[in-house]
Amino acid sequence: MSENILDVNNLKTSFFVDGSEIKAVDGVTFNVPKGKTLGIVGESGSGKSISALSILRLVEDPGKIVDGSISFKGEELTAAKEPRMRQIRGNEISMIFQEPMTSLNPVYTVGQQLRESFKIHEGLGKKAGTKRSIEMLELVGIPSPEKRVDQYPYELSGGMRQRVMIAMALACKPELLIADEPTTALDVTIQAQILELIKELQEEIGMSVVMITHDLGVVAETCDYVAVMYCGKVVELADVETLFENPRHPYTVGLLNSLPRHDQDQDELVPIKGNVPAPDEMPEGCRFAPRCPFASDICSKLPELETQEDGNEVRCWIYTDEWDGEEVKVYDKEHSS
Amino acid sequence: MTKNTLLEVKGLKQYFPIKGGFLGRTVNNVKAVDDISFDIKEGETVSVVGESGCGKSTTGRAILRLDEPTEGTVNFEGKDILSLNKKEMRDMRSEMQIIFQDPFASLNPRKTVKMTLIEAMDIQNVVPKKERTERALEIMETVGLQKHQIDRFPHEFSGGQRQRIGIARALAVNPKLIIADEAVSALDVSIQAQVLNLLQRLQREMGLTYLFIAHDLGVVRHISDRIIVMYLGKIVEMGDTKSIFENPQHPYTKALLSAIPVPDPKNKSERIFLRGDVPSPIDPPTGCRFHTRCPFATEKCKTEIPVLEHKDETYAGQHDVACHYAIDIQEGRHKATHDMKNVRKVLDDESEEASASKEDVKQ
DSSP, X not given: OOXXXXXXXXXXXXXXXXXXXXXEEEEEEEEEETTOEEEEEOOTTSSHHHHHHHHTTOOOTTEEEEEEEEEXXXXXXXXXXXXXXXHHBTXXXXXXXXXXXXXXXXXXXXXXXXXXXXXXXXXXXHHHHHHHHHHHHHHTTOSSHHHHTTSOGGGSOHHHHHHHHHHHXXXXXXXXXXXXXXXXTSOHHHHHHHHHHHHHHHHHHTOEEEEEESOHHHHHHHOSEEEEEETTEEEEEEEHHXXXXXOOSHHHHHHHHHOOOSSSOOSOOOOOOSOOOOGGGOOSSOTTGGGOTXXXXXXXXXOOOEEOTTSOEEOOGGGSTTOOSOOOOSOOHHHHO | OOOOEEEEEEEEXXXXXXXXXXXXXXXXEEEEEEEEEEEEETTOEEEEEOOTTSSHHHHHHHHTTSSOOXXXXXXXTTEEGGGOOHHHHHHHTTTEEEEOSOTTTSSOTTSOHHHHHHHHHHHHTOSOGGGHHHHHHHHHXXXXXXXXXXXXXGGGSOHHHHHHHHHHHHHTTOOSEEEEESTTTTSOHHHHHHHHHHHHHHHHHHOOEEEEEOSOHHXXXXXXXXXXXXXXXXXXXXXXXXXXXXXXXXXXXXXXXXXXXXXXXXXXXXXXXXXSOOOOTTSOOSSSTTTTTOTTOOHHHHHSOOOOEEOOTTOOSOEEEOOTTHHHHHTTSSOOSSOOSOHHHHXXXXXXXXXXXXXXXXX
């Protein structure tokens, strides 16, 4: 594997509310190879967004990173001081948020908001900043950028706002882009444009991407590697082809089986039974055990994320020597498709 | 087997006035739904798909008269429901119910499940008073909730469970037609699958008819018998699910289908990119409403409104399309006038066109 730009190891981020600790991110490990895209996929409450915010140290009180390491190009971010983090944010690591309406400031023009990052990170004045802003808007495909640069966010459509967000995120040519559900609020035709654009710009400036999403279609289209999260833990870490061809963790399989497909006919969906456990009722052992069709006695103990023979990793007892249940075939391709 | 038509919509229009000016007169209209016709047979599932602002939710609301339609007729079992008075309409609503998108906003937070269900039965007076609690428990079981949860408040349930309560409320009055307005969109996939399966089971067991309003084409393919594709207040294509997915004829439907990410890394679809955004429904484009974004548009498309009709003679089932060139495009006689495969090119063209039209205005 090539060199990693980001290594996250055993990251734990908790929220302290009313004297109790809610473990939103509970020992997460993943890495992003240089120039590649890592997808983080999971359902609501799995901790994927908090993991991303933790990387940029943007988790606010009462949340706190309690353990683990985040190494960006060898630099330990959990120990970095605030002024250094400010240098990194927007310059070396950038982030795009889900809601383009609330992440842009409504009382400043697009140009003013874009210029800000040029001013802070590159010390450019108004004139040079505006010129660069127009270039950036052009790069993300906004029609008549010289006019748009003086407009306010409300004058733009949802798709255009998200493109402005991307322009801001890419303004300083970051080495790592974290995109948190960048297209969830958009219509599919606009989503297709935005995803293609991110991919193209990624090749142009050679950046790495962390793509956070709940949409397995988006994962398949854009990612090289995927981390599947469930209840604050990574349950499977694999290259994208293996994940869809030969998923190992019962949760990953459950997700794939419950997905209604537009590209093929299906008889009946096979949902995962039950619900995600509440944070204060988290099972001691494998978090997925209460909903897992294969759960056995050993699942009351927490399995480790273990490397398999093809280099991918999975957190499940079935793939260990200690497995005490019957021999099972977790993913039955014939049955599923 | 020919089934009876349950719902028949003809020439439905829903305009929302924009007030303005000195006396607050109507200065213009948002033409949310503009002259659409379709019907639904008993026991069928018909889906309305389209992007935000295409009028799909408005259609659902207009049928139930939650917003009073501007023009057109809606027949339910042969009865014109737009001519009913308030009281008659209220009775009518026991036949047709709606499930909303947001399971958090559509339940009264101060009412327990029992109160919510019994209220629905009270209003419609469909079940004898004494049997209502019994009936509520029965419905709870039907939708997969535990009987002991009946005295709980909405906040004690998860999103998926709340959506089940929404379904239970709709079922409480024994409706024939259920309009599901993005009923599963807010749910995580694993829960979404549970609710979809539940809806299908209820249809089998109770012979329900669904009008499904959704933007997720995976969900739509899975659940529907027929599909209606809307764009900017108009139906652009309508037909059997299989035919729509395997042989889309309208350029918009093609673009829409190609835009959905395929959950299979080895089988990436070839994209058709559209230029620009959906135009404003206040002042929709003349002729075919899609012509401003359509790669195949000609002068004819700018002036003549295409009629929704059956064009593909080889297909025996229902498949109507509103496009002048549907068959010509399919048989390769009509080519695209601008690029649609390369996103950069599409965006650059659009940019060029925008600046060209701006210069026109200046001169």
